[in-house]
Amino acid sequence: MVAINMTELWTTMGSTLASFMFLWAIIRQYCPYEVRRFFEKYTHRVMSYFYPYIRISFHEFLGDRLKRSEAYSAVEAYLSANTSKSAKRLKAEMGKDTSNLVLTMDEYERVTDEFKGVKVWWVSSKVVLPTRSMSYSAEQEKRFYKLTFHKKYRELITGSYLEHVIREGKEIRIRNRQRKLYTNSPGYKWPSFKQTMWSHIVFEHPATFDTLAMEREKKQEIIGDLLTFSKSKDFYARIGKAWKRGYLLYGPPGTGKSTMIAAMANLLGYDVYDLELTAVKDNTELRKLLIETTSKSIIVIEDIDCSLDLTGQRKKKGEKCSDDESEKLNPEAGRKEANEEGSSSSKVTLSGLLNFIDGIWSACGGERLIVFTTNYVEKLDPALIRRGRMDKHIQLSYCSFEGFKVLAKNYLNIETHPLFYTIQRLIEEIKMTPADVAENLMPKSPLDDAEKCLSRLIEALEETKETEATITNVETEELKQSTIPVKEDGEFCDHDKETVEPENRCQR
Numbered sequence: 001m002v003a004i005n006m007t008e009l010w011t012t013m014g015s016t017l018a019s020f021m022f023l024w025a026i027i028r029q030y031c032p033y034e035v036r037r038f039f040e041k042y043t044h045r046v047m048s049y050f051y052p053y054i055r056i057s058f059h060e061f062l063g064d065r066l067k068r069s070e071a072y073s074a075v076e077a078y079l080s081a082n083t084s085k086s087a088k089r090l091k092a093e094m095g096k097d098t099s100n101l102v103l104t105m106d107e108y109e110r111v112t113d114e115f116k117g118v119k120v121w122w123v124s125s126k127v128v129l130p131t132r133s134m135s136y137s138a139e140q141e142k143r144f145y146k147l148t149f150h151k152k153y154r155e156l157i158t159g160s161y162l163e164h165v166i167r168e169g170k171e172i173r174i175r176n177r178q179r180k181l182y183t184n185s186p187g188y189k190w191p192s193f194k195q196t197m198w199s200h201i202v203f204e205h206p207a208t209f210d211t212l213a214m215e216r217e218k219k220q221e222i223i224g225d226l227l228t229f230s231k232s233k234d235f236y237a238r239i240g241k242a243w244k245r246g247y248l249l250y251g252p253p254g255t256g257k258s259t260m261i262a263a264m265a266n267l268l269g270y271d272v273y274d275l276e277l278t279a280v281k282d283n284t285e286l287r288k289l290l291i292e293t294t295s296k297s298i299i300v301i302e303d304i305d306c307s308l309d310l311t312g313q314r315k316k317k318g319e320k321c322s323d324d325e326s327e328k329l330n331p332e333a334g335r336k337e338a339n340e341e342g343s344s345s346s347k348v349t350l351s352g353l354l355n356f357i358d359g360i361w362s363a364c365g366g367e368r369l370i371v372f373t374t375n376y377v378e379k380l381d382p383a384l385i386r387r388g389r390m391d392k393h394i395q396l397s398y399c400s401f402e403g404f405k406v407l408a409k410n411y412l413n414i415e416t417h418p419l420f421y422t423i424q425r426l427i428e429e430i431k432m433t434p435a436d437v438a439e440n441l442m443p444k445s446p447l448d449d450a451e452k453c454l455s456r457l458i459e460a461l462e463e464t465k466e467t468e469a470t471i472t473n474v475e476t477e478e479l480k481q482s483t484i485p486v487k488e489d490g491e492f493c494d495h496d497k498e499t500v501e502p503e504n505r506c507q508r
């Protein structure tokens, strides 16, 4: 009897539940969104008393939909890197630089992640909301990620796990982002006054430390310094110092200063801000530009000796070093200067620049390198380049044999050749910049093989050697002649002060 009753009870319950589910499916389809939300809200509240799991949502857009949520983007990057191997349904999109595919979890896909032995679940989801406007009615999709975990791990997950997800997600995004090369150029801002602003292009310089012609040991030291800096956030916080580091690159033109900056940016994945000081109106504008720079960037002032003189006064436009090379990092630099002609004289001072490097504003943003380059280090004010401001001074010099070997590998794809012995002998006694060596190694026609290019370099080195020898001979000769000659009667003769008739002058 009892058994029959139980069977009846189960059957009734089953059919009631089925009817309820059927009804709910109809209601879901036809009832207005607001009513549905109301039911769902209260059902969730009742359920949460018995449900042992906690859920956290990360919505793509918050509030006005104008700006994508940083947390959502970080979670997306984290999940695409960490779970794309375990997810069964993935979405493929072109990366920002259109060179690779980026895989992310497809909608309604669920993946598991583990942190310190605790399992959590991520679901990518979306809600479709009706939008009503005067002119059209459309649906709006709101995407979000939902994280679920057991309530006994609340502290661990909301604390260290989420911190780990966001930090790693941000790092992945920085690694994958398209980097930018900024330059300051004059712009107009309401109410129509001229001021310099950052504009940018995509930064795609191919230089790396591998392709840089330099002694291996020196290269390793610089790489070590840069990597240590980039991982020292906590260290800088502990010692109470802004997270930034100054580099001074100096050496003759064509020794690789600009190339090294590009290699630094590529190594660390930083943006580059190429600051043209002559286009900055005054210290206030300089500070504004500084505040606008972002973290993980290199601020470069090339040829610093040409932008500011030792008294701290700006050089006039006409006095700027005529140096085509300064346009290398940024093709807009030349145009910018032309645009600047006729603008009012600038008033950036040495103290303004010192403030820029280590004033109170310089601490905002964090993780920044400030790089100055110069061909004449001796011309710079010691205050500008003292340690603490320019922490690391790097001299780039004429091409060594080791540097030549890097260039031979880059340009000719060879690591050894019988002509290397001759080149080693010549390059060790002659001053030739890596830029000149590189130019000679560059094949000039499809028929140019390694032998031809190396022979051309040897020829150029020998020519330079001859020119240097001729110059030295002339100089020695001039030096000999410039010593004050003695007249036959033993009197000294100073040619510069001679006022006597030519025929009475002493013979050189």
Ligand SMILES: Nc1ncnc2c1ncn2[C@@H]1O[C@H](COP(=O)(O)OP(=O)(O)OP(=O)(O)O)[C@@H](O)[C@H]1O
Binding pocket: 211, 212, 213, 214, 251, 252, 253, 254, 255, 256, 257, 258, 259, 260, 323, 325, 326, 328, 374, 375, 396, 434, 435, 436, 438
């Ligand atoms: N050390 C180097 N390693 C590899 N290539 C180099 C090196 N130095 C120069 N080059 C080559 O020479 C060209 C000019 O070099 P770069 O612009 O870096 O020199 P620079 O020292 O910045 O010159 P300047 O002082 O005139 O601005 C580069 O495009 C690069 O191809």
